[in-house]
Amino acid sequence: MAKQNTVFKEAYNRCLTLITNSDHLPSEPELGAQLGVSRTTVRAVLTRLTETGLIAWDRRDKIVLRAPLEADFFPTEETDSLSEIIERSFMRRILAGGAQPGMQINELELAREIGIGTTSVREFLIRFSRFGLIEKRPNSHWILKGFTREFALELTEVREMFELRSARGFVGLPDDHPAWVDLDEIESVHHTLLADIDARYQEFSELDERFHLLVQRASRNRFIIDFYDIITIVFHYHYQWNKTNARTRNQRALEEHLVYIDALRSRDPKRAEEACRLHLRSARETLLQSIQEP
Amino acid sequence: MAKQNTVFKEAYNRCLTLITNSDHLPSEPELGAQLGVSRTTVRAVLTRLTETGLIAWDRRDKIVLRAPLEADFFPTEETDSLSEIIERSFMRRILAGGAQPGMQINELELAREIGIGTTSVREFLIRFSRFGLIEKRPNSHWILKGFTREFALELTEVREMFELRSARGFVGLPDDHPAWVDLDEIESVHHTLLADIDARYQEFSELDERFHLLVQRASRNRFIIDFYDIITIVFHYHYQWNKTNARTRNQRALEEHLVYIDALRSRDPKRAEEACRLHLRSARETLLQSIQEP
DNA sequence: ATTTTGTCTTTTATCGACAATAGACAGATT
DNA sequence: AATCTGTCTATTGTCGATAAAAGACAAAAT
Numbered sequence: 150m151a152k153q154n155t156v157f158k159e160a161y162n163r164c165l166t167l168i169t170n171s172d173h174l175p176s177e178p179e180l181g182a183q184l185g186v187s188r189t190t191v192r193a194v195l196t197r198l199t200e201t202g203l204i205a206w207d208r209r210d211k212i213v214l215r216a217p218l219e220a221d222f223f224p225t226e227e228t229d230s231l232s233e234i235i236e237r238s239f240m241r242r243i244l245a246g247g248a249q250p251g252m253q254i255n256e257l258e259l260a261r262e263i264g265i266g267t268t269s270v271r272e273f274l275i276r277f278s279r280f281g282l283i284e285k286r287p288n289s290h291w292i293l294k295g296f297t298r299e300f301a302l303e304l305t306e307v308r309e310m311f312e313l314r315s316a317r318g319f320v321g322l323p324d325d326h327p328a329w330v331d332l333d334e335i336e337s338v339h340h341t342l343l344a345d346i347d348a349r350y351q352e353f354s355e356l357d358e359r360f361h362l363l364v365q366r367a368s369r370n371r372f373i374i375d376f377y378d379i380i381t382i383v384f385h386y387h388y389q390w391n392k393t394n395a396r397t398r399n400q401r402a403l404e405e406h407l408v409y410i411d412a413l414r415s416r417d418p419k420r421a422e423e424a425c426r427l428h429l430r431s432a433r434e435t436l437l438q439s440i441q442e443p
Numbered sequence: 444m445a446k447q448n449t450v451f452k453e454a455y456n457r458c459l460t461l462i463t464n465s466d467h468l469p470s471e472p473e474l475g476a477q478l479g480v481s482r483t484t485v486r487a488v489l490t491r492l493t494e495t496g497l498i499a500w501d502r503r504d505k506i507v508l509r510a511p512l513e514a515d516f517f518p519t520e521e522t523d524s525l526s527e528i529i530e531r532s533f534m535r536r537i538l539a540g541g542a543q544p545g546m547q548i549n550e551l552e553l554a555r556e557i558g559i560g561t562t563s564v565r566e567f568l569i570r571f572s573r574f575g576l577i578e579k580r581p582n583s584h585w586i587l588k589g590f591t592r593e594f595a596l597e598l599t600e601v602r603e604m605f606e607l608r609s610a611r612g613f614v615g616l617p618d619d620h621p622a623w624v625d626l627d628e629i630e631s632v633h634h635t636l637l638a639d640i641d642a643r644y645q646e647f648s649e650l651d652e653r654f655h656l657l658v659q660r661a662s663r664n665r666f667i668i669d670f671y672d673i674i675t676i677v678f679h680y681h682y683q684w685n686k687t688n689a690r691t692r693n694q695r696a697l698e699e700h701l702v703y704i705d706a707l708r709s710r711d712p713k714r715a716e717e718a719c720r721l722h723l724r725s726a727r728e729t730l731l732q733s734i735q736e737p
Numbered sequence: 738a739t740t741t742t743g744t745c746t747t748t749t750a751t752c753g754a755c756a757a758t759a760g761a762c763a764g765a766t767t
Numbered sequence: 768a769a770t771c772t773g774t775c776t777a778t779t780g781t782c783g784a785t786a787a788a789a790g791a792c793a794a795a796a797t
Contacts, residue, residue, distance in 0.1 A: 151786035152750045156582060176741060187789040188742090208742065209796080231751080257778060266752045267779085268562065272569055279573045281665045288450060288758055288779065303664040310604055370597040371575045372673075376666070445756035446780045470771060481759040482772090502772065503766080525781080551748060560782045561749085582749065582788055 155230050158223040160184045161194045165217040168203060174211035231265060235273045238263050240386045243282065243296060250295025254283060280379050296383075298440050305433040308380055309426075311373045312364060316425045319367035320416045328363060329414075335360050336410050339403050346400050353399035354388040360406060364413075384436075391439040398435055405431060449524050452517040454478045455488045459511040462497060468505035525559060529567045532557050534680045537576065537590060544589030548577060574673050590677075592734050599727040602674055603720075605667045606658060610719045613661035614710045622657060623708075629654050630704050633697050640694050647693035648682040654700060658707075678730075685733045692729055699725060 163184055167174065174180060174195075181191045199206045201221065204213050239259070242248050260270045274291055277283060281300065284292045294300065322328055338356055342349050358381050365377045388395070405428040412424035457478055461468065468474060468489075475485045493500045495515065498507050533553070536542050554564040568585055571577060575594065578586050588594065616622055632650055636643050652675050659671045682689070699722040706718035 150752065151784080152752095152788075154787060156788065178741070189788055189790075192742095193788090255778075268751060268753095271779085272566065272750090275566055275569050279669075281669065289760090290778080300665075303666055306664055307666045310608065314604065370600055371594075372597055372601045372670070375573075375575065379666075444782065445754080446758075446782095448757060450758065472771070483758055483760080486772090487757090549748075562781060562783095565749085566780090583790090584748080 153231055155228055156186055157190055157193050159228040160186045160190050161197060162222050162228060164194050164198065165203075165221055168198075168213050168217055172213045174204065174213070176209065231269050232273055232276075235259075235263060235265070235270060236277075236382075239273070239277070240382075241390075243293060244386045245390045248293055248295070250293060250297055252293040252295075254291035254293055256291075280382065296440065298437065301433075301436050301440055304379065304383065305429070305436065307376065309429050309433075311368065311376060312361070312429060313422060313425055315365045315368040315373060316413065316421045317418055318369065319364055319413050320418050320421050322367055328367060331363050332410060332413065335363065336407065339407055339410070343400065343403050346396065346403075350396045350399045353403060354385065357384070357402065357406075360410075387436065387439060393439075401431065402428070402435075447525055449522055450480055451484055451487050453522040454480045454484050455491060456516050456522060458488050458492065459497075459515055462492075462507050462511055466507045468498065468507070470503065525563050526567055526570075529557060529559070529563060530571075530676075533567070533571070534676075535684075537587060538680045539684045542587055542589065544587060544591055546587040546589075548585035548587055550585075574676065590734065592731065595727075595730050595734055598673065598677065599723070599730065601670065603723050603727075605662065605670055606655070606723060607716060607719055608664075609659045609662040609667060610707065610715045611712055612663065613658055613707050614712050614715050616661055622661060625657050626704060626707065629657065630701065633701055633704070637694065637697050640690065640697075644690045644693045647697060648679065651678070651696065651700075654704075681730065681733060687733075695725065696722070696729075 164174075164180070167183070175183070177188050177191050177195070180194075181188050184191065184194075195204070195206050195211065198204045198211075202214060203217060203221065204211050206212075254274070256267050256270050256274065260267045263270070274283065274285075278285060278291075281303070282294055282296065284294055286292065319328065335356070342352055342356065361380070362374075362377055365374050368374065405424075409421075409424040409428050412420040415421070458468075458474070461477070469477070471482050471485050471489070474488075475482050478485065478488075489498070489500050489505065492498045496508060497511060497515065498505050500506075548568070550561050550564050550568065554561045557564070568577065568579075572579060572585075575597070576588055576590060578588055580586065613622065629650070636646055636650065655674070656668075656671055659668050662668065699718075703715075703718040703722050706714040709715070
């Protein structure tokens with residue numbers, strides 16, 4: 150088991166959906182580009198499609214024989230990459246309670262629990278450490294610093310500095326910059342969600358990420374943009390495990406976003422700053438409320 | 444060669460200097476605390492000291508038999524941890540020229556060149572990636588983004604935001620906060636260096652780091668403090684490979700520091716901000732000048 | 738003249754193994 | 768009663784090995 154073949158399985162699944170809409174498949178390089186994988190993987194996919202009798206493959210000809218069934222797909226558990234699995238498993242442990250700040254983190258134990266090798270766990274922890282939630286004692290264990298009130302305050306402090314700066318950058322963007330188009334599109338999704346908020350309020354989380362990332366990008370500063378990864382992951386899991394008042398909260402946030410978007414479009418730095426501040430303050434409150442401290 | 448025994452060698456060397464000043468050694472736990480290592484390592488050190496005839500060790504008695512000679516020490520090359528070796532080797536490659544932005548980074552090749560395993564290289568690159576100088580293509584190579592003008596500008600932009608915030612935090616520190624004592628001490632080192640600037644200007648780099656880290660700490664924000672790692676490493680290697688006008692530059696920076704320190708001590712936020720801005724601007728200029736772009 | 742395919746090589750992701758190091762615990766010593 | 772030592776176990780850091788995936792190159796097809 151040297152490497153998971155999740156790339157292959159994921160590509161295979163996506164190729165199945167391509168088959169549904171077409172009666173033949175394009176060239177190998179073309180397929181590779183569409184699926185975002187190398188030709189090696191494309192050929193592996195084609196080989197399997199042939200074996201399963203889904204296509205007839207002879208050199209350039211890749212003719213679809215039948216529509217794929219539900220059973221042809223690989224189950225989703227098998228298409229998640231190892232680091233996604235570790236991340237979920239780890240975040241559940243530290244965010245969904247049961248993990249005290251100061252606790253030791255044991256690589257070996259974590260690896261055994263998830264059923265993977267230590268190397269992957271180590272690499273995950275190293276990558277994860279930049280989020281400020283864990284800390285390494287060299288030659289020894291990791292320490293869980295915990296998703297505490299201080300963490301949230303430090304995080305939001307930097308977030309606010311960065312986003313204010315980005316918002317200022319945004320209003321200064323030239324009129325023909327593609328961000329304005331993206332902004333329009335994001336705005337319309339806001340209206341769509343609000344129109345059917347009771348049924349679709351869970352979709353807010355993803356939209357929120359898209360919107361703020363768009364704003365941060367205007368900073369054109371890799372450190373600011375990279376920092377948004379931390380926000381993303383924290384809010385992502387936060388939303389997932391903390392659903393009290395989700396509907397109300399999300400509706401309010403959507404409305405704040407609309408004001409904020411309007412302010413950005415006005416090109417008025419003062420207005421943008423004010424709308425940004427207002428929204429970030431309430432985002433911070435939401436986050437803080439969800440942290441139950443002793 | 445499962446693990447380097449650099450911890451042991453480093454501890455052994457430091458134990459040799461302890462021996463010089465004393466005729467017997469303390470208890471094992473006490474020694475461990477002084478050397479910052481576990482008892483296991485302490486016992487390994489004691490065992491070797493006994494074998495080499497430097498001490499006579501019998502349970503609690505650890506009597507020094509003779510003063511250590513130069514030859515008793517492990518050579519410094521052997522006491523550097525693997526990650527330090529990789530870091531130096533890697534930074535030399537990317538900062539000291541010969542590395543174009545956009546270049547691919549090959550784990551295997553790097554590992555072979557340095558003469559170590561791929562795992563260590565991988566882990567180093569993952570850790571290093573947070574500095575924004577390299578970027579990973581999943582399932583494929585790393586890309587060198589390069590120590591470019593943009594990099595320097597993005598870095599200093601964030602640095603300035605953070606340090607201004609920290610400086611504001613610093614002037615608000617209570618009078619009995621230990622940072623004020625540290626500040627006094629750092630200031631006096633400044634005077635010492637300035638008094639003998641021709642001979643000691645190279646010591647500025649380390650002092651600079653100490654001073655700014657002290658300021659950043661006042662933010663009490665882990666993200667701000669952690670970010671300073673990036674500044675540290677960039678300036679560290681920058682100073683090491685770019686020595687044009689070092690004397691003049693360092694003298695000027697020392698003088699700016701003194702103004703800045705005075706301003707901090709005045710507790711006046713306005714003055715502190717101004718001094719901070721002034722110094723950071725010239726630090727940025729220095730950095731930019733050293734980047735030769737096409 | 739491109740583009741595609743067949744074939745082959747190189748590199749990455751992941752595992753298990755093992756020495757170095759940390760750490761736990763009971764009995765010995767002060 | 769507190770600290771220290773002897774002994775033992777557990778964990779980390781590093782390596783080499785290997786399957787998955789990427790990618791190079793020439794021959795074949797349009």
